[in-house]
Amino acid sequence: MERLVDRLGRPIRDLRISVTDRCNFRCVYCMPKEVFGRDYPFLPRAELLTFEEIERLARTFAGLGVEKIRITGGEALLRRDLDTLIGMLAAVPGVDLTLTTNGALLARKAQALKDAGLDRITVSLDSLDDETFRAMNDVDFPVERVLAGIDVALAAGLDPVKVNVVVKRDVNEDGILPMARAFRGTGVVLRFIEYMDVGHTNGWRLDDVVPADEIVAMIAAEHPLEPLEAQYRGEVANRWRYADGSGEIGVIASVTRPFCGDCTRARLSADGKLHTCLFATRGHDLRALVRGDASDAELSEAIAGIWAVRDDRYSELRTAETADLPKVEMSYIGG
Ligand SMILES: C[S@@+](CC[C@H](N)C(=O)[O-])C[C@H]1O[C@@H](n2cnc3c(N)ncnc32)[C@H](O)[C@@H]1O
Ligand code: SF4
Secondary structure, eight states, rough: OOOOOOOOBBBOEEEEEEOOOOOOOOOOOTOOTSSSSSTTTOGGGGGGGHHHHHHHHEEEHTTTOOOOOEEEESOOOOOOOOHHHHHHHHTTTTTTEEEOOOTHHHHHHHHHHHHHHHHOOOOOOOOOHHHHHHHHSSSSOOOHHHHHHHHHHHHHTTOEEEEEEEEBTTTTTTGGHHHHHHHSSSSSSEEEOOOOOOOSSOOOOOBBBHHOOOOOOOHHSOOOOOEOOOSSSOOOSHHHHHHSSOOOEEEOOOSSSSGGGGGGGEEEEEEEEESSSSOOSSSSHHHHHHHHTHHHHHHHHHHHHHHHHHOOOOOHHOOOOHTTOOOOOOOHHHH
């Protein structure tokens, strides 16, 4: 089969599947309480793709070249019986299966996820300082419970465990060094992420972004770092290793160094909309095809057709004009 590429020559390699738009946190940069309050119209259950529908889509995407699937949300661990879905997806041949979580329920669920066939895991944790962490998740959730989840994930053999840190100027930037110190030599890989202008509810300003170069310089001043080669085309993190061999870190410079040219990611929302860019305003309704009478071949052709005409490169075009365009929320599309 000829490899499916989009208009800019980018293959389809990664699929992110959101399994819920709900979350038990209200991170200030993602689901601010003023917007995601009691009356927020979350998706009704019947709108969500079923596990069977997700599995069918995953197999179709794998047939088109997808090699890596990441389960996300909202908070994926809120989806009931998620380990059953993990088991179904782990059976799709040739696919590396991972999941991003806020870690709140991880201590309870990590072993079952591993047993079901999950390969790796990413935990989002913005600060080790309890007060800062509670303020950022905005539901007063204590940091020790996320750390306990990370420990259980490590013990269960989910390897490597990565920790995502969204850095916001004057909010948690003073926690960068403590994070680096705490996780060096533990096998946990830190990933610092520039705060992005996703959605339209988080009141993003460029001043809030701590550039990746600044983060690397800050850590390197205390613990010398050496750059690592990218492992594959489209790797989003710039990776660095500690010169003394105590592990690696990564920075995701989505704002200061956008990587659209190598973007191989497709995103499926919990209600079955395919988004070809994190910043795409409109999704393609795959659920209608799955719930209609499309055959597997027709479904595959439809997805290939959407990918073939993809030309999104929002982050590279980010300008004053694009700043005001409507965008999807991160909690809906899953990062
Ligand atoms: C939307 S969350 C969904 C998965 C899960 N709830 C979690 O927090 O890991 C996926 C990732 O997006 C990140 N994220 C959310 N809003 C962001 C923003 N405005 N800029 C950068 N990263 C963001 C989160 O920190 C998290 O690592
Ligand atoms: S970043 Fe994750 S944990 Fe935080 S509000 Fe968004 S979806 Fe929830």
